[in-house]
Amino acid sequence: MLLSTGFLTRQLASGCRRGFWSSANLFSTNKNASNSSGISSSWKVVEKVTERKVPPLSNVTINSTDCPVLVCPADLQQYPDSDRLLVYLLKNEEEDGTVLQLVQATPNTFNIDVHGGTDDKALEVHVPVQSNINAFCNGFGDVSVSEIHSDRLAVVTTTGDIRTKNIRCSEIVLATQGGSVLSKGVLQGKINIKTLAKGSVECQKLQGPSATVESDNGQINIASDYCDKSSVATHSGNIKFGSLHRKCKVEIRGKGNLVAAGLDGRLQAVINQGNADVQISNLVGHSNIEVAQGDVRVQLGETDKNFVHLSADQVDVPGDFGAKTFSENGKVVAQFGREEKDQGDLKVSVSSGKISVERSSWIASLNLKKNLTA
Known part of the structure; x- marks a missing residue:
């Protein structure tokens, strides 16, 4: 309304x-x-x-x-x-x-x-x-x-x-063949952003029922994403979130890195070639990260009890997580946490590369030290 x-x-x-x-x-x-x-x-x-x-x-x-x-x-x-x-x-x-x-x-x-x-x-x-x-x-x-x-x-x-600056519309379409998109303040509504060539996308705050953000070979930087459902993709370019909420699908079809801080919700990420650095505050539902070639770092909060399944050439997990480690199909597999109905879980699979797990403090999980602005 x-x-x-x-x-x-x-x-x-x-x-x-x-x-x-x-x-x-x-x-x-x-x-x-x-x-x-x-x-x-x-x-x-x-x-x-x-x-x-x-x-x-x-x-x-x-x-x-x-x-x-x-x-x-x-x-x-x-x-x-x-x-x-x-x-x-x-x-x-x-x-x-x-x-x-x-x-x-x-x-x-x-x-x-x-x-x-x-x-x-x-x-x-x-x-x-x-x-x-x-x-x-x-x-x-x-x-x-x-x-x-x-x-x-x-x-x-x-x-x-x-x-754009402080836009609230039921439907928002921003598309450019050779330029970039810069959004200050809030961008609220059913959002569709598309840049071609090397055009980048920088947004301070996305909010609304859905957001589709795509760039061919440019960078995508979203300081905070509060949309109910988001899809963010590049062919070759980095994707960065200052904070990420609810449901989000990320795809890097060529080469590029993913940085996602303050994940509070569900993430489905597919990366062809590049690294992923994901800091998790709270998992809701099933999250999955797939990397064909690259390394993944996962930062988990001190009180995180979600079930985590990791598979890569090398998996490094601190001893206090109590991970169970074994080999499967030529990969090192590590599992820890509680596998329960209606409990959030995370699966990370790397075809060529390693996975490292770190503890993040309660303060870090709130993402208070991040200062990502578009």
């Missing part, structure tokens, strides 16, 4: 006053000074293309060619009913040949198209906070979206990066 406009007005007004989601704070440009309206004051020309009253639940589609785009809520102090659409074209030449078209397809549907002109320009769109946003950027140009609370957000770029 979406939050009421009145509630959002109270929550976001202080951020608007301080310009938290102005172009100066979200664009990766040198236009780093902003005026009281939130528009960067370093641009020589700030053209206000339109200001019109629109329904609070609007649909806005933006098509941009070689032009950075910023989408943020209209100033809730100035427009407390969250019913304004404002479009600004920021540039350094009065007549630069840029073509901008705004079409109202239905009473609550608006299409914005910008193309042509010089490379030194940007589009800034202020929308009702509960607007559904579709933004497509061809050519160069980043897309930044902040503080949107709606049913849907979709952003697609060819080479530009995608930046």
Whole structure:
């Protein structure tokens, strides 16, 4: 259920006053000074293309060619009913040949198209906070979206990066062919993130019913994942979690390392070539780590009583775990803990490599010393 406009007005007004989601704070440009309206004051020309009253639940589609785009809520102090659409074209030449078209397809549907002109320009769109946003950027140009609370957000770029800040939508799609994805604050909803080539993904907090995050050859860094169900995959690239909760599937199809701290839930991980370092706070259900070539380090809490099964060329387990060790199919197998119904368990299998087990303190299991930020 979406939050009421009145509630959002109270929550976001202080951020608007301080310009938290102005172009100066979200664009990766040198236009780093902003005026009281939130528009960067370093641009020589700030053209206000339109200001019109629109329904609070609007649909806005933006098509941009070689032009950075910023989408943020209209100033809730100035427009407390969250019913304004404002479009600004920021540039350094009065007549630069840029073509901008705004079409109202239905009473609550608006299409914005910008193309042509010089490379030194940007589009800034202020929308009702509960607007559904579709933004497509061809050519160069980043897309930044902040503080949107709606049913849907979709952003697609060819080479530009995608930046978000505090997004809460029922459905979120972020995809780029040649750029990276950077998410600050919370990203909440049914999340789908995809980068191609060497594009990386960095997220501070994922939350919601599900998340699918995939990169071809880039790094994936998620500071905290609270989604009910997650799937995170790369072809060749490292995957790192600051904390990991509930159910998560991880796949590294080529070469890359996995680091997962503060696991509280269930992990299914498959690594073709690379190492895994997993620190476990609490196991819920069946967890499984499979590595074709590489080493695995498992850190277990002092009071962990879950059943653990380890199989590798070499397995090192401290004596106080009371592990039972034997050989099976040419591998060293170690087992310890209690095997009981409805009890969490962990199975680690390494085809070529070793497994080492370490004790982690109660403080370490809470992950208080980690400071992973996206």
